[in-house]
Amino acid sequence: MKLKPKLITFDFGDTLVSSDPPYLTRIWMGLNKLGVKRKKRDVESAYHCADLFVSRKLLRESDFAPEMYQRNLGDALLDQLGVRGEREKLLKELTDFLVGFRPERVMVPGAKFLLQQLKKRGYVMGIISNNDGRTGEKCRAVGIEHYFSFILDSTLEGMCKPDPDFFGKAFKLAGVKPGDTLHIGDLWGSDILGARKAGMWAVWIENNYVKPEKLKKVFKVKRIRQALNYIE
Known part of the structure; x- marks a missing residue:
């Protein structure tokens, strides 16, 4: 099954960008x-x-x-x-x-390739991040800010995942309905449960640390670029 969402949102840390x-x-x-x-x-x-x-x-x-x-x-x-x-x-x-720690920002392997492919296909993309107010700055540090129509940072918005209204702000900015959206993230709790509560489809970058419940409209991948397997 492949989707053609009107909006694709991403978690930031350890989904798109990591650090050293x-x-x-x-x-x-x-x-x-x-x-x-x-x-x-x-x-x-x-x-x-x-x-x-x-x-x-x-x-x-x-x-x-x-x-x-x-x-x-x-x-x-x-x-x-x-x-x-x-x-x-x-x-x-x-x-x-x-x-006090200021690490070097590095792209998660496969993340930039995914962004490039989605941009070529004309997808609207955004970021929804539980972060410290510097998500935009961190995106600029690795040269990916231009891929996104908006960046929602929990500190700046006064909201955080898994709040469905935080995801809902993205729908309003893009002018889309929840069922036409897809969220990609690495945390089953704040990313996937939050996105599903908001009515989104979701892609989980899975790990062996948690054993999640079965949810409809959730795809599991081991690497972020594998999200392309579920997107037209």
């Missing part, structure tokens, strides 16, 4: 520096599981304030890692470590 070192590696580095010694794979798994747990919680409670997502995500991450005791200081110090 990658974001989850930086979290692992920060936790180790702060005395939380875990294997890198365990931290990666904990992050994906935490996002899924928090996304399900927020979708149940319909409380999508960005600060609520971040606070819940931090707590859930530490829960997944079995960290007990005082957390507020640890999470603040981890945030400070991450904010």
Whole structure:
């Protein structure tokens, strides 16, 4: 089955663009520096599981304030890692470590090829990102800003995934209906559950960290360029 959506939206971090070192590696580095010694794979798994747990919680409670997502995500991450005791200081110090880190931005393999192909085919594209207010700047750093009709950054919009209204803002900007749209992302919780709640089709760049429920209108790929298998 192949789609011809009127709008294709993307998550940003670790979907289109990564960094050197990658974001989850930086979290692992920060936790180790702060005395939380875990294997890198365990931290990666904990992050994906935490996002899924928090996304399900927020979708149940319909409380999508960005600060609520971040606070819940931090707590859930530490829960997944079995960290007990005082957390507020640890999470603040981890945030400070991450904010102070300025990694080099690098394209996810296959992402630029996908964007080029979709642009040639005339697709309208946008970004929906839970980010720090600098998504546009990060796009410019790797030379991809011109591919997108809009860039929605959670910090600038005061909204965050998995809020269906955050995805809905993209529909309004593009003048399209949810059923005519496709979202591509790597997090099953904030990306895929959020997109489906908003009525979109979705492509999940899968991993082995979470075992998601079966959902209609969701395609799974191992590499982002494989999304072309489902787009006319």
